[in-house]
Amino acid sequence: MQPIQFRVTCESSNTWARLGELKTPHGVIETPVFMPVGTQASVKAMSPRELVEVGAHIILSNTYHLYLRPGHELIDRAGGLHDFMGWNRSILTDSGGFQVFSLADLRKISEEGVAFRSHLDGSSHFISPEVSMEIQMALGADIAMAFDECAPYPADYSYTKESTELTSRWARRCQAAHTREDQALFGIVQGGMYTDLRRQSADDLVSLDFPGYGIGGLSVGEPKELMYDLLEVTVPHLPKDKPRYLMGVGSPDCLLEGVSRGIDMFDCVLPTRIARHGTVFTKNGPLTVRNAAYSEDFAPLDPGCDCYACQNFSRGYIRHLLRSNEILGVRLTTIHNLRFILRLMENIRRSIAQDTLPELRASFLEEYNQGHI
């Protein structure tokens, strides 16, 4: 018996979108789904009950950060990540690869794994596919991710080819090292910006028969159209009956385009990060409520929004809070941005059920791109 079960419940007739149900040891998730990011075992500024309120059913947490602080062994002794952070819905942990590769000068890659220095204190560490599995099994998320190399952008063909092949070899080692039975392990498709490498990577991974597949190495600086093209090349090589997870993507337009190309899962720091800088999503596009223009604007952040921030507070008040460095300010913008994205996902799922996703995409993007008047 697999730790997770996935079934497609409805398919779009005129896009590749599908509705699905993903069962984990911690609940049932309707897909397509967006996963808020809780890097250090906390979705920044949010409490678990607020995450439930905005409609989150699964969150992502970062293996690299938790390994360094407070340490996966401590979290294991606390009863695992769910108990440690007081979140009893589902969790996915990344492999630590992406963060380690982002360290640039601080890391060195070999066939065996990656040696790196901590961004916190400069101490030396080594993560291999086996170590990543050990850490993720200790954290005990519902879904773990294979340890991959995410090639930089841009990268030449030969570097990307070697990197993609390394990712395939590492995926096999991850699978061999992963033994936790209440946790699923997803493979990650790489291949950079090269269509043949994407196809090859997908075929390699699928031959290993993972219960789900991440698509990594996209949204790393390339034009969005290129990302969409690469999805169209990759997705047909993935099995229809397994969840497909586009890693690190979460702007409203990319969510709509990703779902239309058959993606089931997304994560991104964007909604929470821009919230902390005073920018909120609205149906008319992003609005920087920190700006002086909103000091006497007593309308909600996004009129019509059902979130706690919009139901109770004005742009003018939230602008005052942000400007005065009051914590409540970023709490309210974060609640709003997550609710905005999670409600968009609800609308996307409803439109797939009604087979009207292209209409939703067109009307949403028209209003969104028109901006504020």
Place this chain on the structure above:
Amino acid sequence: MQPIQFRVTCESSNTWARLGELKTPHGVIETPVFMPVGTQASVKAMSPRELVEVGAHIILSNTYHLYLRPGHELIDRAGGLHDFMGWNRSILTDSGGFQVFSLADLRKISEEGVAFRSHLDGSSHFISPEVSMEIQMALGADIAMAFDECAPYPADYSYTKESTELTSRWARRCQAAHTREDQALFGIVQGGMYTDLRRQSADDLVSLDFPGYGIGGLSVGEPKELMYDLLEVTVPHLPKDKPRYLMGVGSPDCLLEGVSRGIDMFDCVLPTRIARHGTVFTKNGPLTVRNAAYSEDFAPLDPGCDCYACQNFSRGYIRHLLRSNEILGVRLTTIHNLRFILRLMENIRRSIAQDTLPELRASFLEEYNQGHI
């Protein structure tokens, strides 16, 4: 008809403590009561619904800060402070005096009022009793405070005498300038550390017949025993049928001692401020959960506490959050500290009703002062 009504519902037989009911335009408050401080129109790290959850019925906000940012006129246009900050229970605003006098080199006092420079941008301002009333009427709290001079500690007799007399003259000007009918204006008793000046100030103020009285200029660095002695000198000069508010006091021991000496209202930044530095109240005294000693302590902050933090999270997790600069950390310590103080006030009120306040005071302080083992 007065904007507020106060009635004593029960008196302690062996202390000066009493139970009361304070009705304002925004609700009924059981006294003795503690008021959390929301300096900049936000109780730091808390949302209004969390304030309701921890049991707050009235909060204090600071006139000086709101005058400078976002400005009382803006708050007036937003419909007043209650609407602006989304808090529909009671509010008390201070007069701005205490903050202005804390500016030290940046202010100059005259009979007319106080000239000062903003701590934010150095701009020049002038607050007089009349200006303080204008600002507080625009803010629209349920209770406004007279503009007083709070003498520094220590201060010699002649400085304190002049300052106290100035406060009495200013109180009269405040009363003349205050015209808002849905807002009560409290006088403030000063007199520094001198018993005769305390008595004189109380008599001066009482002759003006305010609907309530603040006791200011205490807890400014003097020994606690001296503060208790001065309360014993002052309180008998205040009318029995009006609320008595000990300003800026809120440590657990001072709350118990203040109530025992006939105080009905308190405010203090202490619970929220130490929370942000990682220290929490427990029945065994303060605990600095930020310390490494608590990294693997998976007990609640204060076992037996009914707050959201204690019901759902461990010391080890909260320590991790604080150390990682995660906002949720200070949110949880703040919720806990406010709930701890507000539950202490609930227990104090219950003990007055049962005429067992001395027993509560003895048993609470014995456990509290014993510290952690």
